Amino acid sequence: MATYKVGYGKPPKHTQFKKGVSGNPSGRPKGSLSMATVLQRCLGEKTVIVEDGKQKTVSKMEAAVKQLVDKAIVGDMHAFRVLSVLTQVLDDPTTRATTSDLEESDRKILQSLVQRVARGAVTAV
Numbered sequence: 001m002a003t004y005k006v007g008y009g010k011p012p013k014h015t016q017f018k019k020g021v022s023g024n025p026s027g028r029p030k031g032s033l034s035m036a037t038v039l040q041r042c043l044g045e046k047t048v049i050v051e052d053g054k055q056k057t058v059s060k061m062e063a064a065v066k067q068l069v070d071k072a073i074v075g076d077m078h079a080f081r082v083l084s085v086l087t088q089v090l091d092d093p094t095t096r097a098t099t100s101d102l103e104e105s106d107r108k109i110l111q112s113l114v115q116r117v118a119r120g121a122v123t124a125v
Contacts, residue, residue, distance in 0.1 A: 040113065061116065070086050082106055 006012050010097065017023065035043075043061040050056070058066075071079035 036112075040116075043112075043116070061113075065113075082110065086113060087108055090117060 004010070043059065043064070045060050046053060046057050046058055047060050047063055048055050049063050049066070068079050068083055072083045
């Protein structure tokens with residue numbers, strides 16, 4: 001009988017995944033919300049901001065975009081990069097802006113913003 005050699009990249013047979021058995025048999029419970037759904041709901045909620053001394057009710061998405069613009073104006077270079085990529089994509093959606101200097105999470109946020117703006121979910125700032 002041949003012996004199975006245990007070593008790097010060759011774990012013992014009894015600890016290996018079994019064929020035909022799912023690693024997540026229960027899966028995601030029905031009715032639980034995905035991260036994208038929760039994010040969309042949160043960004044669509046209304047919030048009160050003060051602009052020029054007056055209270056104004058806007059979506060959290062609009063408040064976030066206003067804050068991004070304000071930070072870029074005062075010299076926050078990270079906010080400026082995110083805003084410049086976002087405006088490039090919105091100006092010409094067929095041209096993919098280079099986002100190599102952005103983090104993966106920033107790219108996902110930008111994609112979500114672009115999709116929402118394209119659907120008309122966000123008003124112009």
